[in-house]
Amino acid sequence: xxxxxxxxxxxxxxxxxxxxxxxxxxxxxxxxxxxxxxxxxxxxxxxxxxxxxxxxxxxxxxxxxxxxxxxxxxxxxxxxxxxxxxxxxxxxxxxxxxxxxxxxxxxxxxxxxxxxxxxxxxxxxxxxxxxxxxxxxxxxxxxxxxx
Ligand SMILES: [Zn+2]
Numbered sequence: 001x002x003x004x005x006x007x008x009x010x011x012x013x014x015x016x017x018x019x020x021x022x023x024x025x026x027x028x029x030x031x032x033x034x035x036x037x038x039x040x041x042x043x044x045x046x047x048x049x050x051x052x053x054x055x056x057x058x059x060x061x062x063x064x065x066x067x068x069x070x071x072x073x074x075x076x077x078x079x080x081x082x083x084x085x086x087x088x089x090x091x092x093x094x095x096x097x098x099x100x101x102x103x104x105x106x107x108x109x110x111x112x113x114x115x116x117x118x119x120x121x122x123x124x125x126x127x128x129x130x131x132x133x134x135x136x137x138x139x140x141x142x143x144x145x146x147x
Contacts, residue, residue, distance in 0.1 A: 001030055001031065001032045001047060002030070002031050002032075002044060002047040002048045002050075002051050003028050003029065003030045003031070003051055004028070004029050004031065004048065004051035004052050004054075004055045005026065005027070005028045005029075005055070006026070006027065006055050006059060007024050007025060007026040007027070007059075008024070008025055008059040009022050009023075009024055009025075010022060010023055010024070010025050010063065010064070010066075012066070012068070012075060014068040014070065014071065014073055014075070015073065015075050015076065016068070016071055016073040017068065017070055017071045017073065019068055019069070019070040019071065021066075021068065021069055021070075023064060023066045025059065025062070025063065025064045027055060027058040027059055027062065028055075029051045029052075029054035029055035029058055030051060030054070031047040031048060031049070031050030031051025031052070031053075031054060032047050032050060033046035033047040033050060062081070063075075063077050063078055063081055064078075064081075065078045065081055065082050066078070082135075085131065085135050086132065086135060088128075089128040089129075089131050089132040089135070090128070090132070091128075092124050092125070092127065092128030092131075093124075093125055093128045093129060093132070095121075095124060096121045096122065096123075096124035096125035096128060097121070097125065098121075099117055099118070099120060099121030099124065100118055100121035100122060100125070102117075102121075103115075103117050103118040103121065104118070
């Protein structure tokens with residue numbers, strides 16, 4: 001797997017006060033190649049091309065949640081991006097729970113413990129939980145300012 005990082009300047013026109021501003025958005029894409037390649041180098045090239053393609057799409061269609069510096073409003077796309085974080089985190093929590101539960105059940109049943117998967121599941125729960133906490137914290141502390 002190969003990753004590619006890039007950034008782009010995003011031009012935003014505020015939907016509530018028409019103020020124009022810009023911000024820099026950075027993304028990292030991970031590329032992989034699972035097909036047949038004669039050499040390791042060839043496979044790396046394919047993975048790098050995959051990463052570059054994914055990165056290009058991410059930079060084009062995604063956005064960061066950057067409120068208007070003048071009135072603090074978010075564009076519709078930013079609101080949607082912000083709203084999508086919470087379900088994604090709950091999905092991560094559920095998946096993490098499922099993995100940990102599966103590892104536990106399988107370990108209990110067969111006596112073989114896939115500790116590494118258990119750790120991955122626990123990591124997923126930890127990550128989703130902390131992102132969820134941070135976004136809720138922003139919601140609580142930011143709710144008084146935004147209108
Ligand atoms: Zn504005």
